[in-house]
Amino acid sequence: MKQVIVMIAMLMLGLAIYSLVAGDDDSIKSSVGGLWRSEIEQQQTYP
Numbered sequence: 001m002k003q004v005i006v007m008i009a010m011l012m013l014g015l016a017i018y019s020l021v022a023g024d025d026d027s028i029k030s031s032v033g034g035l036w037r038s039e040i041e042q043q044q045t046y047p
Contacts, residue, residue, distance in 0.1 A: 022029045 019027070021027060024030070
């Protein structure tokens with residue numbers, strides 16, 4: 001029984017970490033992608 005609880009907890013933690021890293025608009029992946037896009041746009045435009 002203890003192993004089942006630990007396995008369920010590990011699964012929930014894995015899903016939480018996945019949604020934090022590669023989830024929707026509030027994820028780390030989308031934030032870094034937006035930052036990269038803005039940096040590339042700034043490099044391609046000349047003053």
